[in-house]
Amino acid sequence: MAHFDKDVIPQIEAVYATLSPTEKVVADFFIHNRRRMDFGAPNIADILHVSLASLSRFAKKIGFAGYREFIYKYKEDLREDTAQTVPDQWSMQALxxxxxxxxxxxxxxxxxxxxxxxxxxxxxxxxxxxxxxxxxxxxxxxxxxxxxxxxxxxxxxxxxxxxxxxxxxxxxxxxxxxxxxxxxxxxxxxxxxxxxxxxxxxxxxxxxxxxxxxxxxxxxxxxxxxxxxxxxxxxxxxxxxxxxxxxxxxxxxxxxxxxxxxxxxxxxxxxxxxxxxxxxxxxx
Missing domain, CATH: 3.40.50.10490 (Glucose-6-phosphate isomerase like protein; domain 1)
Structure with missing residues (x-):
């Protein structure tokens, strides 16, 4: 049976057009990144040359309470041993x-x-x-x-x-x-x-x-x-x-x-x- 990933990337892509130029820089980073690192807000802000407030606004625009909640889900999706969520039989039938x-x-x-x-x-x-x-x-x-x-x-x-x-x-x-x-x-x-x-x-x-x-x-x-x-x-x-x-x-x-x-x-x-x-x- 096929498995379908449920991660934050589709959520980012869904609102991408509404993001500001700075927020799109953040979005592009998380969309294309596939390696684990220090995702703490200060480190990512330094890497991307954006403010901490920009990270917070970005996370809220894609549906999270803040950057901490977003990055928790993002890191969870990157874990190779994370159990995949299997859709129920009706979702699976359609997919x-x-x-x-x-x-x-x-x-x-x-x-x-x-x-x-x-x-x-x-x-x-x-x-x-x-x-x-x-x-x-x-x-x-x-x-x-x-x-x-x-x-x-x-x-x-x-x-x-x-x-x-x-x-x-x-x-x-x-x-x-x-x-x-x-x-x-x-x-x-x-x-x-x-x-x-x-x-x-x-x-x-x-x-x-x-x-x-x-x-x-x-x-x-x-x-x-x-x-x-x-x-x-x-x-x-x-x-x-x-x-x-x-x-x-x-x-x-x-x-x-x-x-x-x-x-x-x-x-x-x-x-x-x-x-x-x-x-x-x-x-x-």
Whole structure:
């Protein structure tokens, strides 16, 4: 049975963005350190050239009463003989499910296909992503992620809109359909229409069948686990998001400087919009 470390590092990483520059110096030290030493506040303050107060503020920001409580837990995590906390059966079931899907996703990675899809995303003028339910949420996530680096992508999750959209398609369009089962009626019907309209078509699914190649130029095989479509233990989106992350990483390498600049500009605009909101107004 696998063991999962429970240490303070994830707690530090979770609040890292909110830390001050000085506190980030302290955070970087504890994140990357893996050896035992004198962790007394005066010694660490001297090593890092920070004040004792900075150490105290750092510890409080990550959820401890003070530096002494933080370092007690940190030193405990460094002990090789420290007994690991084993999650209960429900936590273990979820964690094991995620690990299984990660392993299967690794085995299914097809570099040729990923590079081909990355080229398509760079080439086609209009890109549509179809999906219903959990797959629709993944389609919306894809739209948001790729828009940040300059891609014109539209996620469509309504069955009627998918069919109406087929009228607008031609050979300058790319349609990516997401269906874990490979049988979602509205999505498959719309994908067939897209193919008839001359669009390039891609299906992301966990269930491959010969007839899919009648209306798909590419079939992307996603990791599968029994009953994942029902979402009883983990989110059905998980294997989709794994693949989208891999695809995003490859796509980012095409003209990476330009895309990173677009990404930075997008974040700047979002941050500016957030700071300009009226008092009491909340971002969606």
């Amino acid at each position: 094991s499910s995620y690990q299984e899907l990660l392993d299967k996703s690794y085995a299914l990675v097809n570099e040729r296909q990923i590079n081909a899809l990355s080229d398509m995303l760079s080439t086609y003028q209009r890109i549509y992503v179809y999906g219903r339910g959990s797959s629709g949420l993944a389609a919306q996530e894809m739209q948001l992620r790729f828009m940040r680096i300059g891609s014109i992508i539209t996620a469509i999750t309504d069955s009627d809109v998918m069919m109406m959209n087929s009228v607008l398609l031609d050979d300058t369009c790319l349609v990516i359909a997401i269906s874990i089962s490979g049988k979602t009626p509205a999505v498959i019907k719309a994908l067939r229409k897209a193919k008839e309209s001359g669009a390039r078509t891609v299906l992301m699914t966990s269930h491959k069948s010969p007839e899919q190649h009648e209306y798909c130029d590419e079939v992307v095989l996603l990791a599968l686990r029994e009953n994942i479509e029902a979402g009883k233990v983990i989110s059905p989106q998980f294997p989709i998001l794994i693949y989208l992350d891999i695809l995003y990483a490859h796509f980012l390498q095409h003209d990476s400087n330009h895309k990173e600049l677009l990404h930075e500009r997008t974040l700047d605009i979002l941050q500016q919009d957030a700071t300009e909101q009226e008092p009491g107004e909340q971002a969606e």
